[in-house]
Amino acid sequence: MPDVALLALVLAAIVIGYFLGWRDQKKRAAKGSGRLSQEYFTGLNYLINEQTEEAIDVFIKAIDLNSDTVETYLALGSLFSKRGEVEKSIRIHQDLLARPSLTSTQSLQVQLALSANYAYAGLLDRAEAILVDLGSQEHALQSQALKQLLRIYEQQNDWSKAADVAERLRRGHGEQYAVLLAHYYCEQSELALQGNDRVTARRLIRQAFSRDKNSVRASLMLGQLEFDEGSYKESIKVLQRISSQNIRFLPLALPVMQKAFEYSGGSRSYTAFLGRCLNERPATAVIIAMTHQLKSESGEEAAIRFLSDQLNRHPTLRGLNELISFRNSDQAVFSEKLLMLIKNLTSRLVDLKPVYSCSSCGFSGKQLHWQCPRCHQWGTVQPIQGFEGE
Ligand SMILES: [Zn+2]
Known part of the structure; x- marks a missing residue:
């Protein structure tokens, strides 16, 4: 096991060694004899040979826990869990919990970390058991325990328990x-x-x-x-009410509303409602709904006129698609309006689209850079090919 975790383990070893040495020095001062723990050197030796399993064993045995080394072990446990080596992390946390010298806050910290390990490993019932217990007591980490518990209930789709916790x-x-x-x-x-x-x-x-x-x-x-x-x-x-709650979601409500207005004999009121919404925010779904209303109330020509007028101001592909669906009407006026709209819309699309993109980092823009301004590689920015490109 190379890289970050090994480096961290070595650092942890140094910290632990420092405290051991410091303790031994005190003993030496008291008794006139002593040495830096033999186990410490054994553990360090394992580390140097990249035998992390053995190293963890030795360090855990060697340690006469005090408040400073607990933090180091916790950091190590979290490092293993971040790397996905959750079994090692669980072992560190379980060993820590078995120590009677933990302060109550440290014990809470270790239990939280252990429950996160269990949740990560898919042992949700074990994680839940720890968190339910921690969440029921009043202490500094209570809300953190409840937040972790919430995630577990979400994972299980247990919305009733999630609601209780929330x-x-x-x-x-x-x-x-x-x-x-x-x-x-x-x-x-x-x-x-x-x-x-x-x-x-x-x-x-x-x-x-x-x-x-x-x-x-x-x-x-x-x-x-x-x-x-x-x-x-x-x-x-x-x-x-959705139009005032968050008008972006209004399109989701329109199909049901349209029927509800129709069945209750208020189609004209629906048209009026759509008109008010359009004043606030010209969303394509609302424009299309309005077009359908106009078609049934005032005929096809009025609908086409309204839609092309709206599209000139807010050109969208969906709107254009809707307009093309009126193709059955063969009025010259319609064809001309449609052509002008298509021209207007495609010009805007062409203007908006990037022309060049970097094959290395994905940067895109309208200007050719021989050196990519984002990843600084040379010759990777090329003209875009395909449907939207050359
Ligand atoms: Zn790039």
Whole structure:
């Protein structure tokens, strides 16, 4: 085992040796005799021969733990775990825990590190057992234990237990856990819906809103639930809130809204709602929805005029694609508008696209550099080939 871990192990050995030497010196001063621990040199010897397993054994046996060397061992354990050598890390932490000389804080630190090892190794039940215990006591590392526990429940998709833990964290740390909690309740609500338990699903959505009143996900779920139960007006009311919660997500709500407006006889109100949204943010999905509304209300020509007008101001590929789908109408006016739009859009795309890219680091730009400005290699920047290139 070469490289970083070995180097760190050697450093750890030096630190441990220093403390051993220091202890021995004190003994010498007291008793008039002594030597630097024989085991220490044995361990160092193993290290030099890259026999890390043996070296760890020897160092762990040799050590008369004191508060300073515990830190060194903890650092070593974390180093092994970062390198994926989790079994070595587990051994170090288990040996540390067996020492009666640990202070209570050190014992907590070692237990947290050990539970992280177990979680990494996929031994989630062992990790959970340690963390449930640590999380139930009041101490400086309690919230860290709860955070680790949260990750384990997330890994297991155990949203109910995750929510319990997050509620406890929220009591201590406030609103940073609110958004997270809303998602946990939504996850549980989805499970309830899969089991056809609408009453529970509804209760969980309410809980999600109680934690995060701007939860788009909860709005989408409740809007769908109301729609499925035939409460179209209620569904519309819920889904409309998304435009103020986070208007970027509004397109996700439009298919259900469109039907809900239609079934409740309010198609014109839907058009008006889309118009208000367009004023705020001209998203392609909203433009396309509006186009469909205009087509059924005022005919194809009005729809084409609206869409090409919007596309001139906010050209997008999806919008253009939609316009081309009107190809069945053979009005000269349509063909001319379409051609001009395609020209407008492709020019913009060409202007936006990089022309050269570096085959070494991926840097791209519109200008040719013989030396790549990012990775500084020579001759690696080349004209881009293919669909978007030459
Ligand atoms: Zn480069």
